[in-house]
Amino acid sequence: MDRINLRLLKELSVDARMSYSELSKRVHLSAPAVTERIKRMEEEGIITGYKPQINLAKLGIPIRALIECEVHRTKEKEFRAILLTYDEIIKIYNITGATTFIVEVGTKTLEDLDDVLEKMIDYCDTCTKLVMRMPYDNVLPQHIENFISLE
Incomplete structure (x- = not known):
């Protein structure tokens, strides 16, 4: 896991429908590079699906x-x-x-x-x-970079 993949995961955890074009702008990579990184994370089982958040x-x-x-x-x-x-x-x-x-x-x-x-x-x-309210609801720990090894 490198910093760019972690940024991709954070962006996708907020909006899993974000286009690869928009993701590429946010992480400063080409859209094909973003596509390849996401595909690799799916194959490795890091990304296991995309679900809507439902009220x-x-x-x-x-x-x-x-x-x-x-x-x-x-x-x-x-x-x-x-x-x-x-x-x-x-x-x-x-x-x-x-x-x-x-x-x-x-x-x-x-x-x-x-x-x-x-x-x-x-x-x-x-x-x-x-449950009265959920002040924090995300698929990642708030500061995941403190818990994982980055390359």
Whole structure:
């Protein structure tokens, strides 16, 4: 990873639809050079996809919650499979510690959130946090250059 590739990643993390022409201007390289660098990062598995950022509230899903799930012994495999059937699931994190999973869900109402929690009751103990706002939401750590080796 060199500084130019890191700059490309930062630009793409803000706007994944930015044209190669615009990217080339921002990193001071030719468009073909930018294209080749991005293609190489895709082949190396550094860039794994391009996704839109979606405002769920504008779609009528204003409630976003993080649910810590402390799964009952012997129920983890079954619970993981059941989670994948819930329509409200946004993300599932399998983590270390007493909490086995953190599940991010989106619902229309608090009553819908309560219904999700009720479906989980036979598999785990939960602790739910409502997301009030996300002051920082990016795919990269804020100062990634402090964490990786640059060539």
